[in-house]
Amino acid sequence: MRISKEVFGVKGSKKLGLTVQLRRAAAIAQKDLRIYYNKPPVIVQGIIFPVILFFTFTIGRKIPTPLLISGLMAMVIFLTATSIGPFVFPWETMRKTFERLITCPVSVKTILFGSMLSSFLFGVIFSLVPLVLGIIFFSLQITINFLIILIAMFLAAFVFSSFSLILSAPPTDMPGNIMIFTLLLKFTILFLSPLFMPIRDHPLAWISPLTYFVDIVNVSLGLESAFGHYGILIDFAILSFFGVFFLFLAFMLHKKTLQKRFRN
Amino acid sequence: MNAIVVRNLTKYFTPSKKEKKKGRARNPSLESRKQGNNSIIRAVDHIDFEVKNGEIFGFLGPNGAGKTTTIRMLTGILKPTNGEILIFGQNFWNNPIKAKQIMGHVPEEANVYMDLTGLENLSFIGELYGISKKERISRAEQLLKKFELFEKRHLKSKKYSKGMKQRLLLCMALMSNPKILFLDEPTSGLDVQSSIIIKKLIKDYNKNGMTIFMTTHDMDVANEMCDRIAIINRGKLIGLDTPENLKKLKQEYQAVDFYFTKEAKESELENLSSVKEVRKIRDYYHIIVHDLNDGICEIIEYIKSKNLKVKKINTYEPHLEEVFLKMVNGGDDY
Incomplete structure (x- = not known):
């Protein structure tokens, strides 16, 4: 026992506690942001798609300013927060850097949390752009509740970065394959979401988690909630549920598929 | 105390649906190790060994023998199907x-982050081991100097040569000043300079007490560096000993080659009591003896008595490669 203490350190288990793992997750997130922010699939899905889709949805249509801002923010936060995660895992499996991470003193949850954190930050940073543009160009036409918008942004980034972990669970080492699969899924969700239109006009809107973020932003920009008087509370509750559910599902799936990544 | 103890370590793979459909495993050498009709592939099959604290332990085997699967289980990449791994007496999977x-x-494959510089790679790994920023930078710079990469520390590692990447990998592994270092084919495919640097530094670290577990195809590296060698074939351990003992184990006879300045009489040599057989090969005599020491002494006495002069003497011993091939092809069990 004495030798073990000498080898592993007396405070071994304390030192490897939650705070330490959180710090290590932050290091992984920083690495992901530094390496992957400029990779073509991330730029295409995280920046180019939102711009193209924005013009596709809005050109030639007369859309009220709050719906324009909420739609764009929702689309940007969704696409950017889900752009890094599904790319990182197959890429790192292919480059064998995922193996390197596994051999380091970090748990799988730490790695997943680190990846989620990078997606989260990517989503938050980029969704600030339409908000800032909205404030600059439309500040005279709308009233804005910044606090609610910011909380909603953080919550939505959490939900969609958890969702991105689900997308990254298939144990492939070919980023191209997973990007096609994620695109199909993401477009389906986008079309199920009431972007740039009143929520009540979309019959299937309740399915998509984006709906609840759009509703919060709409309320913060002076519109009425689509879900009644306590609509905003319902939005926060449902978004939180989606976030926890996605995170739980992602951890389960990764636990199941992790060993399959190392078959080669 | 043993640094590593492995008991009954086993790894079975079940082929994926795709592999089943194609009717073959991803690694063709594993195909022959399927268990009957249930398609389970026995990559590592109930192996036991210990690695002593402070030794260089070599793990040899042909392609697909189970070396990498074993090292992957020891480093926590793969979870064993069965068995136990103790690291300094503590069960690995109780607290990985x-x-x-x-x-x-x-x-084996250089898995550095290609988009990060050498220094950034080291700093990132240091962070994952909980080393403070100041200490990280200082250790990284020391290692980069030691491994002759300091000048290129701000260069993205995708621009490094294979040898430089391998050296960087070693630096990354050494960032935390580990007690045990696992090396999977550390000198494979490297230029002579990188290979020499790496071998020298591995020895230096070992002298300072670091336990080294290495797999290699290079018998010269294994012979030169390892204190003990384990040989694995088709997932089973078929030999474990010091290189010298392994060679002795397979030594069929002891012999000495004598090069004389003039002809000696084969029949006279054969009459010596310690000599079993004499073969004249080109310009030398390959003399098989019962005991090497007695044989050499008796032959030298004979040389003196006959006024012969010796140009060169070679003692014969099997090369590790021969031992390896014999064990692997002969199917001897350990």
């Missing part, structure tokens, strides 16, 4: 994070 904290791993 704690065990990994004292380990360093250099894989």
